[in-house]
Amino acid sequence: MGIAERKGRDKQEMYDKILRAATYMFLEDGYEKTSLRSIAEKIEYSPATIYLYFKDKDELFCAIHDIGFQMLLKEMEAAGKIKNPLKRLHEIGKIYIEFALKNPEYYDLMFIIRAPINAMREKQGDQNCWELGQATFMLLMQTVTECIEQKLIKSKDPVVASMYTWSAVHGLVSLKIRDRYEVMNLTDEQLRKMLLQSLDELIGLMKA
Amino acid sequence: MGIAERKGRDKQEMYDKILRAATYMFLEDGYEKTSLRSIAEKIEYSPATIYLYFKDKDELFCAIHDIGFQMLLKEMEAAGKIKNPLKRLHEIGKIYIEFALKNPEYYDLMFIIRAPINAMREKQGDQNCWELGQATFMLLMQTVTECIEQKLIKSKDPVVASMYTWSAVHGLVSLKIRDRYEVMNLTDEQLRKMLLQSLDELIGLMKA
DNA sequence: AAACTTACTGAACACTGTTCAGTAAAACAA
DNA sequence: TTGTTTTACTGAACAGTGTTCAGTAAGTTT
Numbered sequence: 001m002g003i004a005e006r007k008g009r010d011k012q013e014m015y016d017k018i019l020r021a022a023t024y025m026f027l028e029d030g031y032e033k034t035s036l037r038s039i040a041e042k043i044e045y046s047p048a049t050i051y052l053y054f055k056d057k058d059e060l061f062c063a064i065h066d067i068g069f070q071m072l073l074k075e076m077e078a079a080g081k082i083k084n085p086l087k088r089l090h091e092i093g094k095i096y097i098e099f100a101l102k103n104p105e106y107y108d109l110m111f112i113i114r115a116p117i118n119a120m121r122e123k124q125g126d127q128n129c130w131e132l133g134q135a136t137f138m139l140l141m142q143t144v145t146e147c148i149e150q151k152l153i154k155s156k157d158p159v160v161a162s163m164y165t166w167s168a169v170h171g172l173v174s175l176k177i178r179d180r181y182e183v184m185n186l187t188d189e190q191l192r193k194m195l196l197q198s199l200d201e202l203i204g205l206m207k208a
Numbered sequence: 209m210g211i212a213e214r215k216g217r218d219k220q221e222m223y224d225k226i227l228r229a230a231t232y233m234f235l236e237d238g239y240e241k242t243s244l245r246s247i248a249e250k251i252e253y254s255p256a257t258i259y260l261y262f263k264d265k266d267e268l269f270c271a272i273h274d275i276g277f278q279m280l281l282k283e284m285e286a287a288g289k290i291k292n293p294l295k296r297l298h299e300i301g302k303i304y305i306e307f308a309l310k311n312p313e314y315y316d317l318m319f320i321i322r323a324p325i326n327a328m329r330e331k332q333g334d335q336n337c338w339e340l341g342q343a344t345f346m347l348l349m350q351t352v353t354e355c356i357e358q359k360l361i362k363s364k365d366p367v368v369a370s371m372y373t374w375s376a377v378h379g380l381v382s383l384k385i386r387d388r389y390e391v392m393n394l395t396d397e398q399l400r401k402m403l404l405q406s407l408d409e410l411i412g413l414m415k416a
Numbered sequence: 417a418a419a420c421t422t423a424c425t426g427a428a429c430a431c432t433g434t435t436c437a438g439t440a441a442a443a444c445a446a
Numbered sequence: 447t448t449g450t451t452t453t454a455c456t457g458a459a460c461a462g463t464g465t466t467c468a469g470t471a472a473g474t475t476t
Contacts, residue, residue, distance in 0.1 A: 003442090003443070007442095007453090010454095014454095035431080035432060035433080036432080036433065037431080037432070037433085045455075045456090046455065046457075047433080047434085048434080048435075048436085048455070048456065048457085049456080051433095051434070051435080052453095052455075057432095057433065057434090111386070111388060112320065112382075112386055114387065117386075117387045117390070130390070133388075133391045134391050137392075154412075155409060157405075157409075159392075159402070160402060160405050160406055161409070163380070163402060163406050164380065164406035164407075164409060166379070166383075167377075167379030167383060167406065168372060168379055168410075169375075170382070171374070171375030171377070171378040171379025171380070171382065172371070172375040174379065174382060175375060175378060178319070178320050178322060180319060180325075180341075182325070182338070183338055183341045183342050183345055184345075184367075194367070194368060197365075198371050198372035198375065201365075201368055201372060202372050202376075204362075205363075205413040205414055206413055215422090215473095215474095222423095243462080243463060244464065244465085245462085245463075245464085253424075253425090254424065254425050254426075255425095255465085256424070256425065256426085256466075256467085257423080257424060257425080259464095259465070260422095260424075264464075265464065265465090417476105419474100419475080420474080420475070420476085421472100421473080421474070422471100422473075423471090423473090424469105424470085424471085425468105425469085425470080426467105426468100426469090426470105427466105427468095428466085428467085428468105429464105429465085429466080429467100430463100431462100431464085431465105432461100432463065432464105433460105433463105434460085434461090434462105435458105435459085435460080436456105436457105436458090436459085436460100437457100437458095438455105438456085438457090438458105439455085439456080439457105440453100440454090440455085440456100441452105441453085441454085441455100442452080442453070442454090443450100443451080443452070443453085444449105444450080444451070444452085445448100445449090445450080446447100446448090
């Protein structure tokens with residue numbers, strides 16, 4: 001049985017090796033400039049080898065997408081410990097914005113680029129692949145629900161309130177990541193302050 | 209002088225021909241699946257011909273991006289006529305959302321895809337290319353400023369308020385266009401209603 | 417009519433994602 | 447130990463992409 005175990009370990013190690021190289025290059029050069037050929041070259045294998053471990057490029061990037069969500073969820077743990085749901089909501093927003101500013105490539109892959117979504121759709125029956133995104137959304141939803149129950153915010157519908165909260169914050173960071181604030185001519189630091197100030201203001205508006 | 213005029217017209221017609229074919233195929237198949245070779249085939253010229261009229265693919269799509277903004281600005285004219293700035297703000301939001309839902313490919317190109325931004329950056333001195341985006345933002349900014357002046361909304365800083373308003377609405381539609389609402393399992397109609405309801409709620413929160 | 421310019425092209429270049437027949441090495445069975 | 451089967455990997459091919467360039471035919475100018 002030792003041979004089968006060793007082969008299983010070898011397989012997992014190879015999978016991880018490809019994933020690490022891909023992640024490294026993706027963070028370095030961005031999605032558009034990370035090719036399977038360049039990843040293969042980095043690990044000193046043929047491009048065809050990658051297809052023994054991943055169905056296609058989309059599936060490989062889906063795995064990186066999942067790493068990004070695990071990172072985000074880990075950061076969200078801190079917010080999860082805050083008792084006051086309104087403070088928690090605010091903290092969730094801040095962590096989300098800081099995560100996006102610190103990890104723009106991950107954020108892009110998690111919330112904008114279509115590749116991981118394509119890969120998840122192909123695994124129709126596999127509900128697991130959506131669970132990371134759902135976990136993040138559930139934390140927000142739960143927090144918003146508690147805010148509503150304790151009458152800390154004006155909104156009554158938790159789904160709608162979760163939606164515009166997420167959208168607002170996503171809009172803030174995604175317009176930055178896709179370079180659409182250039183019309184405003186701000187430095188990075190000015191922009192960062194403005195994003196956090198916008199969040200503050202939004203939370204202020206939501207407050208009952 | 210007739211020859212020079214005729215050659216100028218010919219050049220403009222060729223430019224328009226390429227742009228129309230590109231726009232048609234882009235709206236039909238989306239950005240990812242619209243290649244210069246396929247555009248060239250449609251107009252029955254060689255791919256190399258396109259480079260006589262456009263610097264590269266990014267510049268061609270920048271021209272389509274501009275058409276999208278012209279369309280959006282035209283739709284915004286209706287909102288421009290509303291005297292009450294808060295009602296106008298609400299209408300601007302609605303028009304923005306409806307535009308995105310009706311023209312997802314244009315919206316994607318205008319606010320998410322990097323190609324047009326790359327092309328505009330290359331024309332550093334040419335401030336004209338940013339003016340369409342700025343015009344849209346200026347209408348929002350002006351409306352928000354009037355709301356603040358007339359104490360119709362709580363916010364005091366027009367830049368911040370414009371920013372989170374734009375971001376919120378952009379977030380709503382861009383998460384849809386990039387298929388990130390699938391975690392929520394909603395039909396298109398349910399989603400559309402929810403987007404508009406979120407906008408209503410946001411405006412409600414903003415109200416003084 | 418000769419010379420020059422312009423608009424266009426086919427082919428090339430360098431790259432991409434993906435597949436497949438072939439092969440060497442590992443594992444298995446006798 | 448040997449023969450057979452399986453596995454992991456590869457080089458090459460396929461079909462496609464954006465972009466450039468030397469060559470050419472037609473139009474324009476002298």
